Amino acid sequence: MIKIDAIHLREINMPLAYPFETSFGLTTGRRILLVELESDGLTAWGECVAGEHPYFSEETIDTAWIITETELAPRLLDAELSGGGSCPQLFRQVRGHRMAKAAVENAVWDLKAQIEKRSLAELLGGTRSVISCGVSIGIQPSVEQLMDKIAIELDVGYQRIKLKCKPGWDTNIFEAVRARWPEITLSCDANSAYHRRDFDHIADWEQFNLLMIEQPLWYDDFYFHATLQKRLKTAICLDESIRNRRDALAAIALESCRIINIKVGRVGGFSEAIAVHNAAAERGVPVWCGGMLETGIGRSHNIALSSLPNFSLPGDVSASRRYWTEDIITPGVSVSKKGEIAVPTSVGSGYKVERDRIERLTVRRQTLRPKARVTV
Ligand code: OSB
Ligand code: MG
Numbered sequence: 001m002i003k004i005d006a007i008h009l010r011e012i013n014m015p016l017a018y019p020f021e022t023s024f025g026l027t028t029g030r031r032i033l034l035v036e037l038e039s040d041g042l043t044a045w046g047e048c049v050a051g052e053h054p055y056f057s058e059e060t061i062d063t064a065w066i067i068t069e070t071e072l073a074p075r076l077l078d079a080e081l082s083g084g085g086s087c088p089q090l091f092r093q094v095r096g097h098r099m100a101k102a103a104v105e106n107a108v109w110d111l112k113a114q115i116e117k118r119s120l121a122e123l124l125g126g127t128r129s130v131i132s133c134g135v136s137i138g139i140q141p142s143v144e145q146l147m148d149k150i151a152i153e154l155d156v157g158y159q160r161i162k163l164k165c166k167p168g169w170d171t172n173i174f175e176a177v178r179a180r181w182p183e184i185t186l187s188c189d190a191n192s193a194y195h196r197r198d199f200d201h202i203a204d205w206e207q208f209n210l211l212m213i214e215q216p217l218w219y220d221d222f223y224f225h226a227t228l229q230k231r232l233k234t235a236i237c238l239d240e241s242i243r244n245r246r247d248a249l250a251a252i253a254l255e256s257c258r259i260i261n262i263k264v265g266r267v268g269g270f271s272e273a274i275a276v277h278n279a280a281a282e283r284g285v286p287v288w289c290g291g292m293l294e295t296g297i298g299r300s301h302n303i304a305l306s307s308l309p310n311f312s313l314p315g316d317v318s319a320s321r322r323y324w325t326e327d328i329i330t331p332g333v334s335v336s337k338k339g340e341i342a343v344p345t346s347v348g349s350g351y352k353v354e355r356d357r358i359e360r361l362t363v364r365r366q367t368l369r370p371k372a373r374v375t376v
Contacts, residue, residue, distance in 0.1 A: 001080040003112065004156070007104075007244060007368045008036040009065060010296075012361035017325050021139040023166035023193035024055040030293060033061050033067065034358065035103045035185060042114050045353055047298035049265035055100065055242065056191070056292075057266065064100035071097075072104050073368040084109030086273050098268035105269030114348045118189030121343045121350075126269060126307025127346070130340040134314035135322065136163040136189065136291065137184040139169050143176050150177060154194070159339040160211065160314040161183040166193040168340065171196065171201070174208040189214035192240060203231055211313075212237040212259050222247075223255040235259045239290055240291045243267060243293030245275040252283050264305055266297075271350050273305055281310035289315035296320055300349040307343045317341065319345030328354050328361070350367070 007318075015029040033048035048068075050059040070095050079090055087105035094101070113120040118150040121128075138148040150161055163173060164219020165188045177186060180257055186334045188209050194202060194216045202216055212235045217224050219240035229236045235258035242248055244267055251257050260280050280287050289306040292298070302317045320332030327333070329351035335341055 002039055002115065003080055004037055004039050004076050005369070006037070006038040007076065008367070009068060009366045010034050010358070010362045011035070011061065011364040012063070012328070012358060013363050014295065014361060014374060016293065017321070017323055018212060022129065022164050022189075023043070023139070023191045025053070027051070028294065030309065031061050032295060033064050033068070034297065035107050037107045037111055039111055042080050044107045044111035044114060044348070045297045046103040046105070046293055047112065047301070048099050048103035049263070049292035049294060049298055051292075057097065057100045059097060060285070061095065064103065067094065067097045067100045067294040068104060069366060069368065072100060076104060077370045081108060083112040084269065087269060091338070095246045098272075102265045102267070102269040106264065109270050110301070110349055117347050118346055119343075119345050119350060120301070121304040121307040121345075124274065124304055124308065126304060126369075127309045127341060128343060129342060129345075130290055130336075130342050131289075131303060131306040131311065131317065132159050132314040133318050133335050133339050133341055134158055134288075134316060135186075135318050136316045138164050139166065142251070143173060146173060147176065148178065149204060150181070153286060154181070156335060157319065157337045157339040158314075158335070160187065161191055161315065162187045162214070165187070165190050167198070171204060174210070178208050179233060185211050187211040187214065189238070189239070190216045192219045195348075201229065206232065206234055210234050214261060214350045215239045215241065217359055222251055222254050222256040227250075229255055229257065237261055239263065242276065244272050245279050247275045248279045250281070252285055258285065258359075260285055260287045260309075261290040263292060264288050264301060266290075270301075270305065274308070276310050277310050280301060283357060286310065286312045287314040288314040289317050291316035291318070293323055293339065295297065296327040296333060296351055297349075297353065298331070298353045299333050300329060300344075303341055303343060304349065314339070326357065328358050330354055
């Protein structure tokens with residue numbers, strides 16, 4: 001049984017190497033909550049993917065901090081755990097706050113892998129030795145700059161290009177990209193930027209042979225996505241709408257999508273991510289691993305998750321250098337000429353966490369320990 005001796009919360013501030021723009025806003029730097037667990041001389045890490053603002057989901061780094069401090073940490077410090085799989089039950093009383101829960105649960109899985117001297121990928125049930133990588137390219141200041149970015153990423157070897165889109169930055173860019181690269185695997189992600197009046201407009205994209213259209217409509221919707229999917233040959237992929245296994249079952253049954261993006265933070269941790277993966281696999285629905293501009297800690301967890309068998313489409317898990325001038329793990333995550341990342345086989349996440357670097361980036365910290373036991 002695992003007992004946690006201390007939980008260290010810290011906020012690090014990291015400027016992005018390149019600003020990232022989506023239909024919901026521009027990100028130039030990240031405020032990131034890291035969770036570090038101490039247990040019996042071992043140290044394990046988790047990364048909270050919540051943003052600075054509640055624009056992608058309801059959570060923010062500040063809500064995640066307060067929920068971890070006041071609700072999750074006390075439960076964890078009181079518990080004897082068999083592994084990361086114990087966390088959903090332990091945190092059940094707390095509704096929502098999935099990104100906060102995931103940061104803690106994933107750190108427990110990381111710890112368990114170290115205790116068992118296995119790789120995290122193997123512990124999660126991974127079967128792949130390499131994962132296929134794509135890139136998510138943000139909205140750019142001009143079409144020319146977008147074309148330059150795509151050319152660079154294709155040259156690196158990435159297997160799929162995903163374009164962030166919104167009204168006014170959609171048909172025009174798909175036309176330009178297809179004129180220059182008729183054959184590449186291309187998809188788009190609207191982050192909920194469209195409405196019912198846009199269905200004809202979206203149907204016009206069938207001509208661009210997109211692999212998928214990600215979350216075109218409301219972040220919490222299944223019904224209208226199903227209505228739209230009925231009109232399209234192109235697959236809809238849901239991201240924001242899928243919060244858990246039941247959502248995946250509903251989306252598949254309603255035919256709201258034909259592909260699912262799994263983000264471990266969005267669904268509340270590795271346990272639920274595996275459950276969504278399995279539910280989709282049993283119903284013949286392919287999945288891929290999304291990204292949330294993670295540091296190397298979250299990135300290494302995404303790599304381990306992506307090694308599960310039904311992650312059959314290239315994910316948004318790409319090289320560290322696309323995000324950071326210096327990552328907080330070594331070596332940084334790198335991608336081969338074939339657009340693949342090798343899944344580490346060494347113990348734990350397979351990367352070294354650079355504590356000194358993290359220390360320099362830390363702007364806020366707090367340590368939580370079990371309530372002092374009285375000895376008489
Ligand atoms: O919708 O997939 C998304 C980044 C932040 C918030 C939401 C999304 C994204 C990305 C970037 O698309 C994926 C990445 O490169 O990490
Ligand atoms: Mg998305």
